[in-house]
Amino acid sequence: MTRIRRFVRTHAALLAASVAAGAIATPAFAQADDSAFDSSDAIVVVARKREEKIIDVPIAVTAMSQDQLEDMGAN
Numbered sequence: 001m002t003r004i005r006r007f008v009r010t011h012a013a014l015l016a017a018s019v020a021a022g023a024i025a026t027p028a029f030a031q032a033d034d035s036a037f038d039s040s041d042a043i044v045v046v047a048r049k050r051e052e053k054i055i056d057v058p059i060a061v062t063a064m065s066q067d068q069l070e071d072m073g074a075n
Contacts, residue, residue, distance in 0.1 A: 042064050043054040054061055 017045050043061075045054055045057045045061060047057070047059075054063065
């Protein structure tokens with residue numbers, strides 16, 4: 001019976017340590033480079049057939065400057 005108890009205690013301790021390590025670990029996210037756009041420019045999204053601020057749009061949006069669009073050959 002002591003072997004079973006030791007087995008259970010060992011695995012319970014390993015499980016608790018794994019859960020604690022997972023809870024402590026936090027992901028690191030890169031910060032976006034905001035220097036490409038002037039903060040005084042307002043970005044207006046019209047994808048949903050109405051004007052919205054970029055902060056209010058519920059989907060991921062990539063804002064590009066006119067120079068970036070011209071470099072890509074967009075019309």
